Amino acid sequence: MPHRFPLPPGSMIGVLGGGQLGRMLALAAARLGFDVTVLEPEPDSPASRVAALTLEAPYDDREALKTLAATCDVVTFEFENVPAAVVQQLETLGALAAPGKRPLAIAQDRVDEKEFFRSLGVATADFAAIAGPADIRAALPRLGGRALLKTRREGYDGKGQTWVEGEADAEAAWARVGKKPAILEARVPFVRELSVIAARSRNGEIACYPVGENRHEHGILRTTHAPARLSAATKAEVEAIARKTLEALDYVGVIGVELFELEDGALRVNEFAPRVHNSGHWTLDGCEVDQFEQHVRAVAGWPLGKTQALAEVTMTNLIGSEANDWKALAADPSARVWLYGKREARKGRKMGHVNRLKPFGEGDA
Amino acid sequence: MPHRFPLPPGSMIGVLGGGQLGRMLALAAARLGFDVTVLEPEPDSPASRVAALTLEAPYDDREALKTLAATCDVVTFEFENVPAAVVQQLETLGALAAPGKRPLAIAQDRVDEKEFFRSLGVATADFAAIAGPADIRAALPRLGGRALLKTRREGYDGKGQTWVEGEADAEAAWARVGKKPAILEARVPFVRELSVIAARSRNGEIACYPVGENRHEHGILRTTHAPARLSAATKAEVEAIARKTLEALDYVGVIGVELFELEDGALRVNEFAPRVHNSGHWTLDGCEVDQFEQHVRAVAGWPLGKTQALAEVTMTNLIGSEANDWKALAADPSARVWLYGKREARKGRKMGHVNRLKPFGEGDA
Numbered sequence: 001m002p003h004r005f006p007l008p009p010g011s012m013i014g015v016l017g018g019g020q021l022g023r024m025l026a027l028a029a030a031r032l033g034f035d036v037t038v039l040e041p042e043p044d045s046p047a048s049r050v051a052a053l054t055l056e057a058p059y060d061d062r063e064a065l066k067t068l069a070a071t072c073d074v075v076t077f078e079f080e081n082v083p084a085a086v087v088q089q090l091e092t093l094g095a096l097a098a099p100g101k102r103p104l105a106i107a108q109d110r111v112d113e114k115e116f117f118r119s120l121g122v123a124t125a126d127f128a129a130i131a132g133p134a135d136i137r138a139a140l141p142r143l144g145g146r147a148l149l150k151t152r153r154e155g156y157d158g159k160g161q162t163w164v165e166g167e168a169d170a171e172a173a174w175a176r177v178g179k180k181p182a183i184l185e186a187r188v189p190f191v192r193e194l195s196v197i198a199a200r201s202r203n204g205e206i207a208c209y210p211v212g213e214n215r216h217e218h219g220i221l222r223t224t225h226a227p228a229r230l231s232a233a234t235k236a237e238v239e240a241i242a243r244k245t246l247e248a249l250d251y252v253g254v255i256g257v258e259l260f261e262l263e264d265g266a267l268r269v270n271e272f273a274p275r276v277h278n279s280g281h282w283t284l285d286g287c288e289v290d291q292f293e294q295h296v297r298a299v300a301g302w303p304l305g306k307t308q309a310l311a312e313v314t315m316t317n318l319i320g321s322e323a324n325d326w327k328a329l330a331a332d333p334s335a336r337v338w339l340y341g342k343r344e345a346r347k348g349r350k351m352g353h354v355n356r357l358k359p360f361g362e363g364d365a
Numbered sequence: 366m367p368h369r370f371p372l373p374p375g376s377m378i379g380v381l382g383g384g385q386l387g388r389m390l391a392l393a394a395a396r397l398g399f400d401v402t403v404l405e406p407e408p409d410s411p412a413s414r415v416a417a418l419t420l421e422a423p424y425d426d427r428e429a430l431k432t433l434a435a436t437c438d439v440v441t442f443e444f445e446n447v448p449a450a451v452v453q454q455l456e457t458l459g460a461l462a463a464p465g466k467r468p469l470a471i472a473q474d475r476v477d478e479k480e481f482f483r484s485l486g487v488a489t490a491d492f493a494a495i496a497g498p499a500d501i502r503a504a505l506p507r508l509g510g511r512a513l514l515k516t517r518r519e520g521y522d523g524k525g526q527t528w529v530e531g532e533a534d535a536e537a538a539w540a541r542v543g544k545k546p547a548i549l550e551a552r553v554p555f556v557r558e559l560s561v562i563a564a565r566s567r568n569g570e571i572a573c574y575p576v577g578e579n580r581h582e583h584g585i586l587r588t589t590h591a592p593a594r595l596s597a598a599t600k601a602e603v604e605a606i607a608r609k610t611l612e613a614l615d616y617v618g619v620i621g622v623e624l625f626e627l628e629d630g631a632l633r634v635n636e637f638a639p640r641v642h643n644s645g646h647w648t649l650d651g652c653e654v655d656q657f658e659q660h661v662r663a664v665a666g667w668p669l670g671k672t673q674a675l676a677e678v679t680m681t682n683l684i685g686s687e688a689n690d691w692k693a694l695a696a697d698p699s700a701r702v703w704l705y706g707k708r709e710a711r712k713g714r715k716m717g718h719v720n721r722l723k724p725f726g727e728g729d730a
Contacts, residue, residue: 009691009704009717027392030415033691033704033717049417050395288650288701288722302695310675326374326398330667336653339374339398352374352398357653 005202005301007073009033012052013296014072014095016059016086018045020340020350021078021276021292024284026050028292034300037072039064046341047078059086069093076253076299080107080274081154098252098299103274106249110152110183110271117269120244124269125260126186136170136184143186149173152181159219188268190260194228197280198242199254199294199304206246207294207304208239209287212279212315214258220348224279224315226286234265245272254295256280278317278350285336285355286313311357323351370567370666372438374398377417378661379437379460381424381451383410385705385715386443386641386657389649391415393657399665402437404429411706412443424451434458441618441664445472445639446519463617463664468639471614475517475548475636482634485609489634490625491551501535501549508551514538517546524584553633555625559593562645563607564619564659567666571611572659573604574652574672577644577680579623585713589644589680591651599630610637619660621645643682643715650701650720651678676722688716 007013013029015022018040026036026047035052038045039059048054053071057064059082068075068090075090075097087101106112111129118124128139130149140147150161164173164184174182193216198208210227230238242257256277258270280291289297289305297304318325323345329335339352372378378394380387383405391401391412400417403410404424413419418436422429424447433440433455440455440462452466471477476494483489493504495514505512515526529538529549539547558581563573575592595603607622621642623635645656654662654670662669683690688710694700704717 006692006695009688010706010708023395026415027395030388030392030706031703033706035414035706049400050391050415052414285653297695306698323374327371330371330397330662333671338396341375341395341398341400343375 007034007300007302010035011073011300012037012071013300014039014068014075015047015051015078016040016075016082017078018042018047018051018054019078020046020342020352022047023050023340024292024338025076025078025276025295028290029296031293032296032300032302034296037068039068044343049341059083060089062089065089065095066093069095074098074299076275076295077104078275080104084108099249099255099274100252103249103251103255103272107272107274108153110150113271114183116248117245120241120248122241122244122269123267125188128184130174130182130184133170133174136164136174137167139184140164140167140170143184147187148185149177150183150185151177152183161219188260188270189262190268191263192261193258193270194230194238194261194267195224195256195258195277195279196238196242197254197256197277197283197291198239198246199291199298199307200246200251201298201304202252202301203303204247205304206243207307208242209280209283209291209307210309211235211238212282214279218348220319220350221278221317222319223317224282224313226282226313226315227309231265234261234267237267241267241269249274253298254280254291278353279315281338281353282313282315282355283307284338285357286311309360311359313358314356316354316356317350318352318354320347320349320351321345326352329354372399372665372667375400376438376665377402377436378665379404379433379440380412380416380443381405381440381447382443383407383412383416383419384443385411385707385717387412388415388705389657389703390441390443390641390660393655394661396658397661397665397667399661402433404433409708414706424448425454427454430454430460431458434460439463439664441640441660442469443640445469449473464614464620464639465617468614468616468620468637472637472639473518475515478636479548481613482610485606485613487606487609487634488632490553493549495539495547495549498535498539501529501539502532504549505529505532505535508549512552513550514542515548515550516542517548526584553625553635554627555633556628557626558623558635559595559603559626559632560589560621560623560642560644561603561607562619562621562642562648562656563604563611564656564663564669564672565611565616566663566669567617568668569612570669571608572669572672573607574645574648574656575674576600576603577647579644583713585684585715586643586682587684588682589647591647591678591680592674596630599626599632602632606632606634614639618663619645619656643718644680646703646718647678647680647720648672649703650722651676674725676724678723679721681719681721682715683717683719685712685714685716686710691717694719 023046055064212224212226213228256273283290336355388411577589577591578593621638648655701720
């Protein structure tokens with residue numbers, strides 16, 4: 001397909017992945033008059049039921065990729081584990097992918113990701129690349145004697161990671177992560193986790209949403225509160241990190257950057273997600289232009305939209321059976337309910353979320 | 366299908382009609398975890414591209430109606446000209462339609478509609494039922510010598526209506542509306558047109574959005590400004606009219622009621638639409654729960670959502686070629702852009718709309 005930007009309404013946007021992020025991207029695209037084609041291996045996916053077309057096929061299915069390349073004006077993804085080879089293949093077939101191969105490749109490897117941030121002068125946890133238990137034993141003293149071992153690739157919501165309790169645990173920890181190439185990270189003594197959702201347009205314009213404060217439970221995001229209460233210096237530093245990251249990656253689209261704040265206010269970047277991000281769901285009810293519309297605007301070559309918060313928002317994920325409380329939530333006037341259309345409320349599965357708004361100034365006396 | 370309310374997420378909602386109202390209903394349904402099946406005769410309709418399933422068939426297609434009845438937990442419509450026989454057939458097939466046959470039947474006949482309002486003690490324009498030019502000549506003196514002739518059935522956006530300029534014009538006017546059963550309405554010397562979007566739940570709960578002030582051009586809605594500046598008495602009267610109407614019809618869903626305000630503040634009801642309404646599009650960006658979600662909540666047996674305005678909103682329709690200005694609108698940070706995915710920008714066709722928000726208090730000094 002020829003790529004001329006800004007894409008006119010009626011253009012087709014391809015989305016790799018049919019989960020809730022793909023679903024909310026499709027809803028945002030529809031509001032702007034775009035159509036969406038979803039590529040997703042699983043049948044009856046959340047995004048497929050709001051997309052103009054769904055290709056139910058593996059991500060590397062050659063025919064499906066050909067169809068995407070032939071029919072989509074731009075192709076994006078809703079998750080970061082799309083094989084880089086797939087994006088390469090799409091580009092070879094003449095498709096335009098956004099954000100491109102490089103952000104995807106870096107985000108897929110935790111060592112590359114940390115080295116990328118270091119190269120920008122952005123502080124991260126101390127770390128070591130691990131190829132076996134000997135590496136763990138060698139790095140552990142420097143990393144504080146107790147450190148977090150994570151597979152370099154894949155793993156999310158706390159999966160594929162384990163604490164190494166000491167040198168004697170090296171062998172067992174290596175087994176616990178499946179004896180896969182890994183990263184060993186020093187413990188970060190953070191007081192809270194922050195994240196920033198930012199976007200970069202095709203013209204290089206950058207916009208940051210107000211910073212969110214995140215709380216996790218069992219490795220899964222539980223709540224985001226935004227705008228977080230921050231010093232002006234911290235806010236400026238978070239935005240500078242987002243800006244540097246977007247520019248270094250020549251990024252197009254929405255990115256989520258997670259950071260740890262230390263007791264003295266210093267920041268350590270944890271990771272970035274080259275996509276819309278769970279900690280940005282508060283924008284769905286808290287901003288005129290939410291992160292999904294912002295991503296669609298960016299990849300379609302439109303100017304970015306406003307990122308100001310209209311109210312304070314607390315976003316709470318509905319995980320597993322919590323979504324069974326939909327009746328009470330439906331009756332709660334303070335709850336803006338979002339449900340993802342997943343058929344089965346499996347343990348740990350993100351089924352929906354709720355945004356609760358508080359007008360600015362209320363209760364601030 | 367068995368009907369148990371409130372409908373759980375994952376339920377299927379049928380929508381008769383695949384235009385922009387159906388599209389925005391489908392988007393709202395998806396946010397709450399519902400799926401949508403659209404019945405629409407035209408191929409490639411705006412709603413079909415965001416629906417889980419589309420039945421491309423005439424509204425009275427027996428097989429399509431059987432499928433709707435067998436698979437949908439509730440069936441609703443996006444326009445009021447669905448033949449009442451279709452709703453009857455759906456009900457015979459075991460489907461539940463909301464709002465039901467009676468609001469539809471009354472809204473489809475301008476004389477029945479006016480008589481319905483009269484029966485509630487709600488003032489309308491003076492009128493006469495017309496079966497031929499003799500009726501026009503007979504009624505004209507009582508109606509002020511110059512009056513508006515409209516077909517009793519069908520006609521929207523100013524189509525199917527004409528001014529009768531005097532008794533001598535009776536024959537020609539009768540021909541201009543196609544010699545169809547008609548209504549002759551006295552001119553209403555209104556200072557502005559208002560409308561109210563209201564909803565009634567399955568439990569009889571009623572909620573009104575703030576009243577909107579409408580401006581028409583060439584018979585088509587041009588802008589709605591909401592909340593309209595009204596006296597407390599007028600606001601209360603508008604809400605009382607909406608409430609009476611919903612209760613008298615045992616209504617379930619969202620209704621739009623159009624009214625004329627006279628110089629002395631008196632009101633005359635013009636008509637009601639048994640569906641979501643163009644003059645309620647401001648709620649998409651001006652309220653936590655917009656009219657589309659409100660309608661889905663009501664027909665699904667959920668409690669109604671909040672109707673407070675978060676800001677002052679001016680909604681402007683994009684008609685015909687105006688949608689070609691999408692590039693400028695995309696770049697205008699004050700414009701919340703909604704485009705309907707219609708392939709062809711025909712003259713007079715509603716292609717999208719724009720909401721512009723003004724926080725309360727701004728410029729009110």
